[in-house]
Amino acid sequence: MSEKISLPIAANQSGPGQQSAPRTRAQGGDVMSEIEAEVKGQKVFLYMKGTPDFPQCGFSARVVQILQHLGAEFGSSDILVDPEKRDAVKVYGKWPTIPQLYIDGELVGGCDITTEMFQSGELQTLLGASK
Template sequence: MSNAHETIDNAVKSNDVMLFMKGTPNFPQCGFSGQVVQILDYLGVEYGSMNVLEDAEIRNGIKEYSNWPTIPQLYVKGEFVGGCDIVREMFQAGELQEHLTSAGIPTRDTAA
């Protein structure tokens, strides 16, 4: 098992919500990563993040880890949820909120 795989596996397992992204939550370096950050911030979810641009091994490793070709990638309780399009569609349908809540992750009450 490569170090990148171990690093990814550890991050996924040690954070209830984990986002692999380009850039950081305060400074996303791609629009898709930025959209996922906005959704998570809107829901008030605490999450870990890893900037794949800082490490080519992580950037390539995460694609193998999830068998998913694009970044960002969102994990909840160790389970791959999806990339930007899936997260956005789930959010718009209210499914992301339900998924997080059913996983025991508190979200801000957005039904105002």
């Protein structure tokens, strides 16, 4: 067994030209870094108003409903309890409204686009494709 231990902090000591790994605010990153960590840390991630069990907005509820209907596992963040993130996700995604659905680290869209892609089958393809 190796005695070498790796500390999480080591990942952030990157050389010049290298980007440090995204970190959550709890890990000492800023809010933009936290968003990057969230959307790249799992295949499907949703910024929404409320939680999947208790959505606080019809548009957010609809996206949750579609994802659950397709049996997709997804992470989510409730921007209503986090005003700093609420502003930051709009800048990060160049998208002015919530919900925002990310698949494989890329913004798919809000409720309208997600619904259309579900109806056309494109969403199923994106969810099924491995990273």
